Amino acid sequence: MNKFVLSLCFLLSTYAFGTNFHYSTIKKESGSGSTLLVVGGIHGDEPGGYFAPMLLAKHYKIESGNLWIVPNLNFDSILKGARGINGDMNRKFAKIETKDKDFDIVTEIKKLILHPKVDLTLNLHDGQGFYRDKNIDKLFNQKAWGQATIIDQQQIPNAKYGNLAEIAKKVNKETNVDLLEDVHEFNLKDTDTRKQDKAMQQSLTYFSITNGKPAFAIETSKNMTELSQKVFYQLKTIEKFMNVMNIKFTRDFELEQMVVKKLIANYGTLEIPVTKITLDLSTLKSTIGFFPMNKDKLVYSSNNPLVAVIKDKDEYKVMNGNILVSRLKPDYNEFENSLSDITLQIDGKKSTVKVGTLISVKNSFLIEPINGHRINVIGYSKTGVGNESGIKIELKDLIKTYAIDKSETTYMVQFYKDKKFCGMLNIKFEDKK
Ligand SMILES: [Zn+2]
Numbered sequence: 001m002n003k004f005v006l007s008l009c010f011l012l013s014t015y016a017f018g019t020n021f022h023y024s025t026i027k028k029e030s031g032s033g034s035t036l037l038v039v040g041g042i043h044g045d046e047p048g049g050y051f052a053p054m055l056l057a058k059h060y061k062i063e064s065g066n067l068w069i070v071p072n073l074n075f076d077s078i079l080k081g082a083r084g085i086n087g088d089m090n091r092k093f094a095k096i097e098t099k100d101k102d103f104d105i106v107t108e109i110k111k112l113i114l115h116p117k118v119d120l121t122l123n124l125h126d127g128q129g130f131y132r133d134k135n136i137d138k139l140f141n142q143k144a145w146g147q148a149t150i151i152d153q154q155q156i157p158n159a160k161y162g163n164l165a166e167i168a169k170k171v172n173k174e175t176n177v178d179l180l181e182d183v184h185e186f187n188l189k190d191t192d193t194r195k196q197d198k199a200m201q202q203s204l205t206y207f208s209i210t211n212g213k214p215a216f217a218i219e220t221s222k223n224m225t226e227l228s229q230k231v232f233y234q235l236k237t238i239e240k241f242m243n244v245m246n247i248k249f250t251r252d253f254e255l256e257q258m259v260v261k262k263l264i265a266n267y268g269t270l271e272i273p274v275t276k277i278t279l280d281l282s283t284l285k286s287t288i289g290f291f292p293m294n295k296d297k298l299v300y301s302s303n304n305p306l307v308a309v310i311k312d313k314d315e316y317k318v319m320n321g322n323i324l325v326s327r328l329k330p331d332y333n334e335f336e337n338s339l340s341d342i343t344l345q346i347d348g349k350k351s352t353v354k355v356g357t358l359i360s361v362k363n364s365f366l367i368e369p370i371n372g373h374r375i376n377v378i379g380y381s382k383t384g385v386g387n388e389s390g391i392k393i394e395l396k397d398l399i400k401t402y403a404i405d406k407s408e409t410t411y412m413v414q415f416y417k418d419k420k421f422c423g424m425l426n427i428k429f430e431d432k433k
Helices: 002-009 048-059 075-080 103-113 164-175 204-210 227-244 257-265
Strands: 013-015 026-029 035-039 060-064 066-070 120-127 148-151 187-190 215-221 248-251 269-272 277-280 287-293 298-300 307-312 315-320 323-332 341-346 349-354 358-361 364-367 373-377 392-394 410-417 420-429
Touching: 026 060, 035 048, 035 103, 035 227, 048 060, 048 066, 048 120, 048 227, 048 257, 060 066, 066 103, 075 307, 103 204, 120 204, 120 227, 148 164, 164 187, 164 215, 164 227, 204 215, 215 227, 227 248, 227 257, 269 298, 269 307, 277 420, 287 410, 298 307, 307 323, 341 358, 358 364
Parallel strands: 035 066, 035 120, 120 215, 148 187, 287 323, 358 420
Antiparallel strands: 013 298, 026 066, 060 248, 148 215, 269 277, 307 315, 315 323, 341 349, 341 364, 364 392, 373 410, 410 420
16 A cells, blocks of 8 residues: 555646646556556547546555556647647557647656566557447447457567457456447457558558557447446456456445545545645645745646646636635745644644645634734734734635635635735534534
8 A cells, every 4th residue: 555655646747837748657566467657638638548547546555466547648739628729649659749739748657668667558549439340320430449459459479468459359248248338349440550551551550460469459438428437348348358468456435436536526636736735636725815835946746647737827726637726826935844733722722733734623723822913814804904813713704706626615814924924724523504
């Protein structure tokens, strides 16, 4: 468990403004055995393809073999919900010009695919319709891509896991055992890329194949409206591939659509070190004012690799993949780091806490005066001078629009020395129901 938590803590990002967002690589390794590389989000408008590997990163533990996860390959496009803001990234693997904006990402992922440790690569998509080997109607036909395991050719001679068709058939057969609906059955689609498909010759999987390394695309259907259904099938299929490769895993949830739905609804956390606060993104309000920010540099981390903070004109957009979580309206400050402990009264009881803590109170709180510091409770306006040192504050004293959560019970308490920001506490009033 520790190893797994650690790997997610490395998702600390520093962005100079205007630069692109880079994908994450999360390696879950047992040390020996085969290695599966899962690549999600090559197409930014196919959320099944990136929320599934996000859950792999957050909730799976590898007992034997190795799992490498790139949940967000085309991160800039994911954040815009667009297939490819610089054109179709999955048509850039045969040839790409150095001036192409996707050049670095495509070059780096090629290296990862060809890494000697990687035995097999999966490229995740949501595709149109439901693939069938005969033409039934507009949705179910040979041209559709959805609910299919895609291969470029039947096999790669002499390669480990080179029996592409055989493996795909086995995986599909197992995935098809308990479907949410019968029409969701997975089928094998062989694009016979070398002979028949010029477009697919430029794809990620064909690049891998032509380098003698097995690769498959997994396509769930865009015509299933629920994201949780797509993610459910992606995870199911990935698990079947891990079985084929003898990669042993555990997960901390039941793989059922409604459970997956709940996990997707958990947006994870956002830590902005300069504020010393960890925000729970699932509860965050759509707009938060007076949020302390450093004008020159944005540093943050999350336990969700799809989380990004984007500067957009005079505010910061907090994104979870293609979902806008919240807009932070910045209060630009200089920062001062010396304050570490705060003494306060929680419901009349004295207590000392670290700066950055989320404090639960029933009825009231009072921050004890701190020598040389000003205390600003955002949403409290009675004093007029903006210093709430030593004042007992109840929920009724606070203006709801300043709360930072949807239930309007959590408020920021900010500390200043002269004009410098020294950190904050969040105070949450417990639900009295
Ligand atoms: Zn796609």
